[in-house]
Amino acid sequence: MPKAVKSLDPALFRTIRRVSGSVYRKYFRAGANWCLLLTTVVSILLAQIITSVSDLWLTYWMNTVEERKIKNYSAKLVASELTNASDSVQNATLATEAPLYSSTGNLSVIGTMVKTALTMQDIVTEEPVHHMFYIYIWGAAILGCILLTTGRSILFLYVCMKSSIKMHNQMFSNILSATMRFFDTNPSGRILNRFSKDMGVVDEILPKMYLDSIQIFMVMAGILIMVAIVSPYMMLTTMFCGILLYIWTIIYLSTAQAIKRVEGVSRSPVFSHVSASLAGLATIRACDAVPILRVQFDDKQDIHTAAWYLSLITNTTFSIWLSLISAFYVIVVAYTFLLMDDGTTRSGNVGLAISQGLILVNVVQYGIKQTTEVISQMTSVERVLQFTKLPKEVTDGPMPPKDWPKRAKLVFKDLYLRYDTEAEPVLKNLNIVIESGWKVGVVGRTGAGKSSLISALFRLAPIDGNVYIDDVETGKIALKELRSKISIIPQEPVLFSASLRYNLDPFDKYTDADIWNALEQVELKNSVSSLSAEVESGGVNFSAGQRQLLCLARAALARNKLLVLDEATANVDPNTDALIQKSIRKHFSECTVLTVAHRLHTVADSDRVVVMEAGEIVECGHPHELLKKDDGYFTRMVKQLGSASEQSLRELAQKAYLAHIKYVDADEQPAL
Numbered sequence: 220m221p222k223a224v225k226s227l228d229p230a231l232f233r234t235i236r237r238v239s240g241s242v243y244r245k246y247f248r249a250g251a252n253w254c255l256l257l258t259t260v261v262s263i264l265l266a267q268i269i270t271s272v273s274d275l276w277l278t279y280w281m282n283t284v285e286e287r288k289i290k291n292y293s294a295k296l297v298a299s300e301l302t303n304a305s306d307s308v309q310n311a312t313l314a315t316e317a318p319l320y321s322s323t324g325n326l327s328v329i330g331t332m333v334k335t336a337l338t339m340q341d342i343v344t345e346e347p348v349h350h351m352f353y354i355y356i357w358g359a360a361i362l363g364c365i366l367l368t369t370g371r372s373i374l375f376l377y378v379c380m381k382s383s384i385k386m387h388n389q390m391f392s393n394i395l396s397a398t399m400r401f402f403d404t405n406p407s408g409r410i411l412n413r414f415s416k417d418m419g420v421v422d423e424i425l426p427k428m429y430l431d432s433i434q435i436f437m438v439m440a441g442i443l444i445m446v447a448i449v450s451p452y453m454m455l456t457t458m459f460c461g462i463l464l465y466i467w468t469i470i471y472l473s474t475a476q477a478i479k480r481v482e483g484v485s486r487s488p489v490f491s492h493v494s495a496s497l498a499g500l501a502t503i504r505a506c507d508a509v510p511i512l513r514v515q516f517d518d519k520q521d522i523h524t525a526a527w528y529l530s531l532i533t534n535t536t537f538s539i540w541l542s543l544i545s546a547f548y549v550i551v552v553a554y555t556f557l558l559m560d561d562g563t564t565r566s567g568n569v570g571l572a573i574s575q576g577l578i579l580v581n582v583v584q585y586g587i588k589q590t591t592e593v594i595s596q597m598t599s600v601e602r603v604l605q606f607t608k609l610p611k612e613v614t615d616g617p618m619p620p621k622d623w624p625k626r627a628k629l630v631f632k633d634l635y636l637r638y639d640t641e642a643e644p645v646l647k648n649l650n651i652v653i654e655s656g657w658k659v660g661v662v663g664r665t666g667a668g669k670s671s672l673i674s675a676l677f678r679l680a681p682i683d684g685n686v687y688i689d690d691v692e693t694g695k696i697a698l699k700e701l702r703s704k705i706s707i708i709p710q711e712p713v714l715f716s717a718s719l720r721y722n723l724d725p726f727d728k729y730t731d732a733d734i735w736n737a738l739e740q741v742e743l744k745n746s747v748s749s750l751s752a753e754v755e756s757g758g759v760n761f762s763a764g765q766r767q768l769l770c771l772a773r774a775a776l777a778r779n780k781l782l783v784l785d786e787a788t789a790n791v792d793p794n795t796d797a798l799i800q801k802s803i804r805k806h807f808s809e810c811t812v813l814t815v816a817h818r819l820h821t822v823a824d825s826d827r828v829v830v831m832e833a834g835e836i837v838e839c840g841h842p843h844e845l846l847k848k849d850d851g852y853f854t855r856m857v858k859q860l861g862s863a864s865e866q867s868l869r870e871l872a873q874k875a876y877l878a879h880i881k882y883v884d885a886d887e888q889p890a891l
């Protein structure tokens with residue numbers, strides 16, 4: 220076994236199982252109802268019947284011509300001999316030997332001979348072969364054959380095309396509504412693989428292969444029936460070769476399908492690696508990591524190529540065995556006629572059997588290869604179907620009040636969050652109340668659970684406990700409504716390769732004036748020339764800060780009462796960070812803002828800071844008050860920044876505290 224294949228997970232090779240019958244049923248049922256499927260099957264059968272009938276008619280025609288020729292030849296022979304005999308008898312009677320033939324009996328013999336000779340002559344002239352009759356019937360059969368074969372192909376390809384479209388759409392809508400767990404556990408390469416290679420096979424390769432193999436299978440069946448009619452004993456050899464082919468095909472199929480699966484699975488990492496490398500190209504080049512990435516790519520490519528090579532060589536071995544079995548069959552057909560000829564064998568039948576046998580040999584190889592290829596390629600259908608029944612997010616639920624949330628007061632109550640139902644909770648017993656209009660910073664070490672808190676808010680993962688927004692439990696309302704009422708600016712801004720207008724207002728809900736107003740709020744108005752300006756994929760023609768500001772403009776347009784920033788300013792310089800924070804303070808003053816931040820300066824002037832550790836809230840309060848605790852978590856984090864930063868941060872927190880002190884009423888503080 221090649222080295223690369225050895226490095227594959229052995230479990231992949233253990234999955235030697237055939238594609239189940241239900242995959243075929245689902246494939247065809249996706250494209251047609253039972254009625255259309257029945258019509259397709261009937262048209263396929265009729266097309267083959269009419270083709271075989273035209274062949275049989277040709278044989279019948281040739282045999283009739285031959286019979287008639289033999290009959291005519293024998294009749295002519297007998298007639299001429301009788302004529303000769305009667306002539307000589309007559310001559311003898313008229314000449315010297317008249318007495319010998321003078322009896323009544325002799326005369327009657329002469330009369331009979333003459334009559335028979337005349338009758339033979341009559342047969343020869345009275346029963347010609349009516350070729351036009353045979354030609355008309357044969358022509359009609361050929362025409363029917365053309366029409367039915369074309370109709371059958373169109374019908375079959377239509378069913379396959381419909382099935383392909385339906386499966387693609389089902390897979391697409393399933394992936395769109397799949398749980399986040401699905402995306403966590405399936406790399407993008409695996410999903411891309413399903414949509415590119417597997418869908419490509421289902422779209423382009425499978426219908427043609429299917430049609431070919433059905434056609435060939437029908438031709439084979441037709442030929443076998445005809446061979447059985449003209450030479451029944453040939454069926455023994457045919458059956459023997461058929462059983463050999465069947466056994467060999469079964470052995471090949473189980474191997475081929477397992478290898479195809481391995482090939483499919485080993486392709487996904489190549490896709491994932493390429494897409495990840497493209498996404499991080501700048502970093503890779505900056506770190507001079509191209510050689511490392513190249514080696515990694517070669518390793519993944521080697522594994523895929525090894526599986527692909529295995530697939531090719533098993534196919535070639537199979538072809539060699541098919542050729543040997545086919546050659547054996549033709550030899551037996553040819554020799555059977557030689558050895559078993561008892562004088563009654565018709566040349567039309569011999570010609571038909573040998574010509575059909577030769578066709579059979581040619582088509583059988585192609586047909587079996589196509590059929591096995593279809594069965595192997597059905598793994599693509601199986602893989603696509605797997606993605607049509609993914610666990611979906613429960614999106615249904617009653618609609619919240621129209622103007623919800625009015626104040627955006629946020630309550631997390633006894634909250635636990637698990638990404639995996641089997642695993643330990645990532646968020647543990649979270650209890651916090653965030654009052655309307657508060658700007659709350661969430662800080663903590665990496666892995667403390669800050670982003671998981673946002674996931675709980677958006678219900679991206681299953682939770683225990685409750686999250687309330689303005690006293691409405693988020694788990695009891697329609698998920699789409701919940702998510703549409705919360706604006707988020709993620710660390711990596713999402714921008715599409717489209718116009719600026721589309722990026723800010725994809726659903727075309729706002730006027731141009733609204734959009735310009737939003738751009739003005741985030742101080743981007745002067746940086747863009749027109750709303751139809753093109754934003755390149757990922758917003759690469761904008762700076763990191765501008766991209767975040769565009770997302771902020773999008774949030775400003777949505778006018779949601781709840782805004783979440785998940786490390787939104789992690790990639791921008793402190794000035795842009797300050798600009799974004801200033802813009803939020805100014806234009807989102809009415810909104811409740813939750814800011815997850817690594818940079819402590821970002822949240823130093825917040826109304827509250829929540830400190831998280833190991834999935835729990837360990838501290839919560841105004842940053843100025845938290846900094847008063849010498850051994851507090853927040854104080855320790857701030858001290859780690861160095862004395863200069865600590866000092867500036869303390870000043871910032873104090874300034875914010877003094878500015879907002881009049882709004883802070885210790886009695887209203889929520890209990891942690």
Ligand SMILES: Nc1ncnc2c1ncn2[C@@H]1O[C@H](COP(=O)(O)OP(=O)(O)OP(=O)(O)O)[C@@H](O)[C@H]1O
Pocket residue numbers: 403638639645663664665666667668669670671672
């Ligand atoms: N999609 C996920 N599937 C499984 N576990 C996850 C997932 N996302 C996060 N976790 C786990 O949850 C814990 C908290 O992660 P989370 O991303 O919330 O931390 P964080 O505080 O936001 O970290 P960072 O500051 O590095 O972004 C970590 O132990 C992490 O391994």
